[in-house]
Each structure stands twice: as C-alpha cells, then as structure tokens.
Amino acid sequence: MLFLGIDIGGTKTIIAIADEGGTILAQQSLCTPRDQGPSAVLSAVKEAAHRLVTDHCSPITSVGIGCGGPLDPRRGIILTVPNLPGWEDLPLADYCSKAFNAPAYLDNDVNLAALAEARKGAGTGIDHLAYFNIGTGIGGGIVIGGKLYRGCGNAGEFGHQVIIPDGPPCLCGRHGCLESLASGTSIARRAKESGLDLTAGEVAQAAREGNPIARRIMDQTAGYLGLGVTNVVNILNPRMVILGGGVMKAADLLLDGIRRTVDERAMTQLACDVQIVPGALGDQAGITGAVLLAIEESVSH
Amino acid sequence: MLFLGIDIGGTKTIIAIADEGGTILAQQSLCTPRDQGPSAVLSAVKEAAHRLVTDHCSPITSVGIGCGGPLDPRRGIILTVPNLPGWEDLPLADYCSKAFNAPAYLDNDVNLAALAEARKGAGTGIDHLAYFNIGTGIGGGIVIGGKLYRGCGNAGEFGHQVIIPDGPPCLCGRHGCLESLASGTSIARRAKESGLDLTAGEVAQAAREGNPIARRIMDQTAGYLGLGVTNVVNILNPRMVILGGGVMKAADLLLDGIRRTVDERAMTQLACDVQIVPGALGDQAGITGAVLLAIEESVSH
Numbered sequence: 001m002l003f004l005g006i007d008i009g010g011t012k013t014i015i016a017i018a019d020e021g022g023t024i025l026a027q028q029s030l031c032t033p034r035d036q037g038p039s040a041v042l043s044a045v046k047e048a049a050h051r052l053v054t055d056h057c058s059p060i061t062s063v064g065i066g067c068g069g070p071l072d073p074r075r076g077i078i079l080t081v082p083n084l085p086g087w088e089d090l091p092l093a094d095y096c097s098k099a100f101n102a103p104a105y106l107d108n109d110v111n112l113a114a115l116a117e118a119r120k121g122a123g124t125g126i127d128h129l130a131y132f133n134i135g136t137g138i139g140g141g142i143v144i145g146g147k148l149y150r151g152c153g154n155a156g157e158f159g160h161q162v163i164i165p166d167g168p169p170c171l172c173g174r175h176g177c178l179e180s181l182a183s184g185t186s187i188a189r190r191a192k193e194s195g196l197d198l199t200a201g202e203v204a205q206a207a208r209e210g211n212p213i214a215r216r217i218m219d220q221t222a223g224y225l226g227l228g229v230t231n232v233v234n235i236l237n238p239r240m241v242i243l244g245g246g247v248m249k250a251a252d253l254l255l256d257g258i259r260r261t262v263d264e265r266a267m268t269q270l271a272c273d274v275q276i277v278p279g280a281l282g283d284q285a286g287i288t289g290a291v292l293l294a295i296e297e298s299v300s301h
Numbered sequence: 302m303l304f305l306g307i308d309i310g311g312t313k314t315i316i317a318i319a320d321e322g323g324t325i326l327a328q329q330s331l332c333t334p335r336d337q338g339p340s341a342v343l344s345a346v347k348e349a350a351h352r353l354v355t356d357h358c359s360p361i362t363s364v365g366i367g368c369g370g371p372l373d374p375r376r377g378i379i380l381t382v383p384n385l386p387g388w389e390d391l392p393l394a395d396y397c398s399k400a401f402n403a404p405a406y407l408d409n410d411v412n413l414a415a416l417a418e419a420r421k422g423a424g425t426g427i428d429h430l431a432y433f434n435i436g437t438g439i440g441g442g443i444v445i446g447g448k449l450y451r452g453c454g455n456a457g458e459f460g461h462q463v464i465i466p467d468g469p470p471c472l473c474g475r476h477g478c479l480e481s482l483a484s485g486t487s488i489a490r491r492a493k494e495s496g497l498d499l500t501a502g503e504v505a506q507a508a509r510e511g512n513p514i515a516r517r518i519m520d521q522t523a524g525y526l527g528l529g530v531t532n533v534v535n536i537l538n539p540r541m542v543i544l545g546g547g548v549m550k551a552a553d554l555l556l557d558g559i560r561r562t563v564d565e566r567a568m569t570q571l572a573c574d575v576q577i578v579p580g581a582l583g584d585q586a587g588i589t590g591a592v593l594l595a596i597e598e599s600v601s602h
Contacts, residue, residue, distance in 0.1 A: 151538025152574035161532040231462040237452025273453035
C-alpha cells in the first residue's frame, strides 16, 4: 500500500509517498507558484506526485494534505490562507481525491506537524501534548489521548492568544498576540527597530557571536514564548510541550529562558507535570504528518 | 440505587443524595468548620450525610466529592487547598470510601461544575465546551467529547493565565493572572482603590444604580474576562463557553462586554464557532457535578 502526503506552504510545497508504517519512501520539494493561483499550484503538485508514484508502480491508497488555515477538515475545504491569495473556499480534498483517484483528507499543517511529533518525534508515547510551531508566524496543535484535538475544526491558535493587550499590531489585524511578539517576523522587526537589519536567523547568529542587542531580542523572545507556553500549560496541563518551527533552530538561545518563564509563571503542579522539549523532526514534521493523516484516516474510514 | 455527593468549599459544604439519573433527592448545607482542620470537617460531613441517607433507607452505591485543588483525581488525594489549611496530601477519597462503605471519587469542584453544566445545564448536548467559574477566585473546566478533560490531573486553570505580564499580584504568588484582574476579590480591591469600600456584589449593584466608578470597574472586569475567554477560545476552539460562579450574578453588566471583547480579539472563525452563555445551574452546579461524578465513575468501574 502506498500513501501520498502533500504539505502546501506559502513558499515551498513538499510531496512524499510513504508505506503503511509512515516511512517516507521518496519525496520532492517544489517552489509554490502561489502568484499563479491554486490551479497552477495544484497542477504542479499533481505532476510531481505522479512522477513519484510512477517510480513505485503501486496505486495510492489515500492522500493526506496539510495547508495553512483556517480550514474545515471535516469537509476538506480551505476557508482562507493569509499567504495563499485566491484559495478562499477551495474544496482541496475533493480536488486531490479526483486527481489521484483515492480518498483525500485535509488538515492544518501545524496540526499535522503536531501529529508527526506525537507519533514519530519528540512526543512518541506521550498521551497528551501541545505543539508550538514558531516560524514566520506561530501556530499550534493539540494531541489528546493520542489523537489530534480539533475543537470545532481549528483548535490550537496558540499564536493569537493575547499576551500584551496593548501590544504591537499582528498580521491577523489585532494586536499584542503572541505571534506579534515572538515570531520570526517579530524578531526581525524588533531588530530593525534597534538598528539591526537582519533576518530572524541572522539575529540568532549575532546573539551567539555576542552582539548585546541581538542577545536582548532573543531573551525577550524567550520571555514572550514562555508566557505563551505558560498559558497553554495552565489551560491544558499537558505532559509535554514540543517547540518546533524555524525559529527553534535557535533553541540553544531560547529554551532555557522559555523553561525559566514557565517555572516562574505557571501553576507549580502544572509546571512540574510538563516537559518542554524541542521538536525532533525539524522540517520533516509537516510532510510526515501529512502521510500519517492519509494512513490514519484511511484506517478509520 | 442511591448516590452521595459532597461539595466541600472554604466557607460552605453541601451534601446531597441523588438517584441514578442524577436527580437530587435531598441536600443539606453546613458551614465548613475549616479552622478545626480536616477531621472536624469530615466528621460534620459524615454526620450530615448519614442523616440524609437514613431517611432514604437504601445503601449508598458510590460517593462523588468536589473540592478545591490542586489534587490528584486518580488517587483521590488533595494536594493543597489554599483556603483549607491542614488539608495537604489528604487521601480524601479513601476516607470517604471507608466512612460510607462505598467507592468514592474525588475531583476539582470547578471541573464538577463544568460536568454538571455539560450534562444538565447550559451545555446539554454540546460536545466540547469550556466552563469558567468566576467567584472569589477564577477556575475552569474543560469537557471534550462529552467527558471531563483533566490533562495530567489539573487542566483548566483558566484563572492563572497571564493577561497582563506586569499586572497586580495574584493570590497564587505570581502577578497579572486573570484571577488578579477579574475575580470577585479583584473587583472589591479595585473598588477600594477608587474609594468604594464595597463587596463585588455591592459594586455590581452600585453600577446598576448608576455609580460611574462602579460602572467603570465592572466594564474593566468584562474586558479582562473577555481576554481570558479569548485565549481559551483561540486555544480550544470550543462550541460553547459557559460562565458561572458568584461574579456572574452580574451577567447583566458583564456579558455584553465579554462577548464584544471576544469578537474583537479572537480569531474570526473561532469567535463565530463559539456561543458564550451564563451557567444555568447557579449555586447547584458544584453539588450536581459531585453526584454525577459518583454515578458516572461507578458505571465506568
């Protein structure tokens, strides 16, 4: 049996085929031609996927698709994606189901990364956990009793909890959200305000090399992330919080500060209950989750 | 079959017997003799309960106990209760099991109020919901798939999410928690700081009568509660948020402001998904939850 995973991002899309154990047999990345609209992206995905599948001469059992949200996982429809213009109300699961002649399932890309970390990453064997994806934006995923918890479909918007009610503007149109204070975008913005014209990754490197402004920005980021983790710990009392996403490549600079803030700010018993760890799957979390979605939904249907 | 519920509070303890449908047949309140330590409280509970049971000449099938936390529901042990000195590490379920010669189960009193609202109150028929208890302090409970979600045992500490990182001191020893900004204690404190020496209930009444300072304090309270509900909505994406506890007797002054804040601050889709409603069970929520715990745990064991 062969399962197809598709992880659609604003800049990069990954396509992979996997066996029934979720082991990825082959994968390919392509630049998302997002300015050409959904049909161009989907054609490129279809072409690349057919090439991968042809090499393995076995039909696809099912397809798992990860994409930004909000979306309706039950009906397989994208509602809106801030970084993919023209994708509003797109029946993406239906489209893929027809393209690959197999059932197709859609979920939020960060939920799928959470699922992957729970099954094959840092959270293996942990019954209930929360996953933060800290990159350009900040997303989250919740696994309870070993299964994704979706609420009404879009649970886990950890990046849009309010941390400072009168804080800076957020891309969501509100202000003071965790994302506006601690995302990669926010790190670069705060660096610029302090006279450093660097990306988030460059700020981290400058901090490692002893630049005091960069160091202060990274410490501040850890403090904000610590408050966001504190709230999730106090609300969910999880056994583990996993921190993934591009910004966590600076785990060496952030993790101690995050843990210290949670120890200071979360309820004592709940802070004791939780392990706070970096993700184990790195950039592979999203696509691994997409193939796991394909496998697990196909079993449950 | 007869089930016994015990709801132990810092000032008042309620004892009730119920049939297998959770209908309360008789109940009694007593002042919690908390200064005399746990054994005095438990003797008083035992005596009152035996009197109730004798009138119904049927043995008790099981006992459900609600109490403040943190506690260990699995082992039936109180860990610490801020307003009940001397109750640390108390094996309360064991004690009650021996006293009534029946299995006994312990859970957080606010969790049990959440369960009661989900089964017999405002949340009847709702699959996943969050419950805020806004009284002297602020607690919370989460119901997912129709069952209490406990995390590692103490999920739902909604009152200790950080709302203003450098906010006022909280009874938990930290600062800027929702409880420090919007509990009954906080309403009275802010009133006093503004020259009104009133209880929270009196502040609400003064606001209704047109006192502008009292009105401002209640509006501010609604805003803080709205931020707390926003974070829970963004994290859990529940179908319903139920607001109970003594402070919600001022729902007429608070509910609009809370809903407005959530509409402004929560992610649009998630704000649309959620109904925000007052609790339907009032002061009966805790004891109703205690008898439901007795019934449901006895079925599942």
